[in-house]
Amino acid sequence: MTAPARHWYPEEADDWGELQARQAKVLPDLVRRLRDRSQLYAERLADTDPDGVDELARLQDLPFTTKDDLRAGQAQRVTGAILGRQQAVDTEQIEQVISSSGTTGTPVYFGLTRADREAWTDAIGAFYSTAGLGPGSVAGLSTGMPMVAGGIPYADGIRRTGAALVWFGGQTTPRMVGTLERLRVDTLVATASFVAMFADRVEEVLGRPARELGVRTIVSGGEPGMGLPEVRAGVMDKWGATRISEVMGLGDVLPGIWAECEAGAGMHFTPVRDVLVELVDPDSGAQLAWEDGASGELVYTTIRREATPVLRFRSRDHAVVTGMGCACGRRTPRIRCVGRTDDMLIYKAMNVFPSAIREVALGAAGGAVHEVVRIRKASAEQVRFDDPIPLEVQATKPLDDAALADLRARIEGAVRERLRVRVAVEFVPPGTFAITGDKNSIVYVAG
Structure with a gap:
């Protein structure tokens, strides 16, 4: 199947198994670099032959990385490494530092080299393009903190799509509402809880329903909530929206990883050049096949990230595969996130x-x-x-x-x-x- 022009990457229309096999070809070099450059992985990979990790199935022989591993690695001061044991480049190569939100504990910080920042911006552009942004969109970003993964990286990615960025978060509610109205924002980027409640604040401030403002596309992530038909219908009614795109990412890996296309019914995997994703049994850790109806935990490996790469990072996000094909032409998996495996x-x-x-x-x-x-x-x-x-x-x-x-x-x-x-x-x-x-x-x- 030929990829339609609206696909950010032509590979999005490739067979998923073949795409993952191509991604796996970089694993030997990645393992070698992590072993030689990152103290966090040096001990873990000391007895690993990098050339033996040359296909997806061989990843199962390697240990997982957890959020606690990253926190512990940063709790130790390392000479010449501001980001601790995980850091895999010299500090002078780091161009930007990003923080996790800290909603599940002490924040973790991530570094970006110039190449990392460019790769992130392009991958997040793919993520937002899938979710409906592009030239002509006027996108309101509600994040209030530039340093978090949903701050500057999201802003850069939105601009990369060609959309006009209106970063209105972090202000007083009346000023946020006024910005939305005056600049005729047509796309709202926000968490699920913010989207619904902000509609009520719009009506309180302006004295008329939010649906009269002209917001017609809602891109919502950061938490579960938009997968339930009743919730989506209620939000669309409040805003008069014609499209809701659920999205998901994480700074440990990449702020934009999954995004819903115009067909709906689940979020597509979008960073096909930057991240390798496994579906595993949360109890045994065994890899599971990507197929309709499969469910398991999402595990990520960054295949190009330089400053703070991760190998087999356990997201603890539990997902259900809703499809392996789509009317949009993409053949990357579609999922719904149903909760966290460590939050049961x-x-x-x-x-x-x-x-x-x-x-x-x-x-x-x-x-x-x-x-x-x-x-x-x-x-x-x-x-x-x-x-x-x-x-x-x-x-x-x-x-x-x-x-x-x-x-x-x-x-x-x-x-x-x-x-x-x-x-x-x-x-x-x-x-x-x-x-x-x-x-x-x-x-x-x-x-």
């Missing part, structure tokens, strides 16, 4: 992702509750629940006791029916959950 809760004998609870609750509420929810634990370490899981939600408008009781019953019933677990819905006062541009759709509180 257990209700009696049933495992459940918190993100699944949130999505079902929002779908059952039909826009009547805030997009942020809070799961209350007896302690920060609690995973197992023998009683219904306490789920704190906030109504989007004042409701009387009868309406609250009906809403509680709808949410609890939907979660029980679809997930086979029980939750106990508790309503929190208005204003408890504030609007932000951060990844905060699921909050945990002990006590």
Whole structure:
């Protein structure tokens, strides 16, 4: 199949197995470089013959890298390496430093050489192009922190598509709304929780619905939420949008990795020149075949990154493959992220992702509750629940006791029916959950 002109990389239309086989040809050089240049990998790869790692299956012989490994490597001061044991180039070659959001612990910092920064910009351009941006788009970026992966790298990638960048995040709400209106932003780039709540703030500030502003494309990532049809429909109605593209990335690897095309039904893998991705069983670590309906954890290897490369990085993101072909002509896998493998809760004998609870609750509420929810634990370490899981939600408008009781019953019933677990819905006062541009759709509180 010939790749249509709208594909960023011609390889997106290649057979997936053949594409991964070509990517694997760089593994011997990568392993050799990591062994020789990065203290983090020198010990791990000391007994590895780089020339023996020449195909995807041989990656299974190598150890995983975890976020804790990266944190520990940066906790140690290394002479001549500002980024610790992971760093694989001289510090004078580093042109920019990027930070993780720190939502799962202490932030990790990543370096970019000039070549890294150019590769990132092009790959994130592919990511946003897949999601619908291009010449003529006026794209509003809601991120408030330039240093995080969704800051400067996203801004650079948006510009690379040819879109006009309107970086309006980090200001007061009235000024953000005014910027959106005055510059006629037609594409909104934001987290799932921000997108829905910001529509309400637009109406409060302007006195008219957000759908009248002209935002017609919404690119949403950073957290689960846009995979549920009811949530997507509600957001599209609020904004009058004609397209929602769910996206996903991570700074440990590349800020833009998965993006939904115009056909929808899952996010395509987009950095075909920069990242090799495996699907593995989260328990055994064994590689799984990429095929419709397969599910597992996403594991990444950066095949071109110079400053802070990663080998077999465990993302802890649990994905379901929704397709291996698409009407758009791409043959890269399409997925939905259904939760994090290290974030699983257990209700009696049933495992459940918190993100699944949130999505079902929002779908059952039909826009009547805030997009942020809070799961209350007896302690920060609690995973197992023998009683219904306490789920704190906030109504989007004042409701009387009868309406609250009906809403509680709808949410609890939907979660029980679809997930086979029980939750106990508790309503929190208005204003408890504030609007932000951060990844905060699921909050945990002990006590």
